[in-house]
Amino acid sequence: xxxxxxxxxxxxxxxxxxxxxxxxxxxxxxxxxxxxxxxxxxxxxxxxxxxxxxxxxxxxxxxxxxxxxxxxxxxxxxxxxxxxxxxxxxxxxxxxxxxxxxxxxxxxxxxxxxxxxxxxxxxxxxxxxxxxxxxxxxxxxxxxxxxxxxxxxxxxxxxxxxxxxxxxxxxxxxxxxx
Numbered sequence: 001x002x003x004x005x006x007x008x009x010x011x012x013x014x015x016x017x018x019x020x021x022x023x024x025x026x027x028x029x030x031x032x033x034x035x036x037x038x039x040x041x042x043x044x045x046x047x048x049x050x051x052x053x054x055x056x057x058x059x060x061x062x063x064x065x066x067x068x069x070x071x072x073x074x075x076x077x078x079x080x081x082x083x084x085x086x087x088x089x090x091x092x093x094x095x096x097x098x099x100x101x102x103x104x105x106x107x108x109x110x111x112x113x114x115x116x117x118x119x120x121x122x123x124x125x126x127x128x129x130x131x132x133x134x135x136x137x138x139x140x141x142x143x144x145x146x147x148x149x150x151x152x153x154x155x156x157x158x159x160x161x162x163x164x165x166x167x168x169x170x171x172x173x174x175x176x177x178x
């Protein structure tokens with residue numbers, strides 16, 4: 001058995017799950033998420049928990065079992081608590097601000113970079129050097145954070161750029177004189 005797949009997902013008090021064939025809809029205080037489950041995997045609601053089962057011990061079924069359980073657990077966490085990713089901007093003249101819902105960044109280019117948030121994602125800034133991305137879908141929050149980091153990745157010599165708040169940049173020694 002998959003160790004991850006066989007764990008039941010406990011449902012918080014305000015979260016409702018609706019299963020319509022292979023479509024699972026999770027509704028909570030922060031929003032609604034849906035996921036299309038693979039036809040071989042079955043999902044059932046049993047006494048305030050979700051249970052994911054597989055038909056056989058084939059390699060593909062074992063992989064789908066753990067994957068489906070992890071995706072559904074992330075959906076339940078997202079609609080109840082939400083996900084958050086923090087980015088830090090380091091560099092002289094690098095800054096960020098909010099204009100309405102849009103995130104406007106100055107990253108050393110000749111122009112400002114404007115990032116529009118997708119649905120169910122919000123931006124917040126703490127000072128001019130920190131960006132907080134909040135949302136209910138873990139995959140979307142992580143992808144937005146990766147896209148913003150990719151605009152000016154941190155460089156190893158001076159440490160300038162956009163990095164995750166928990167990321168450690170290994171610094172390199174620069175040129176040495178004679």
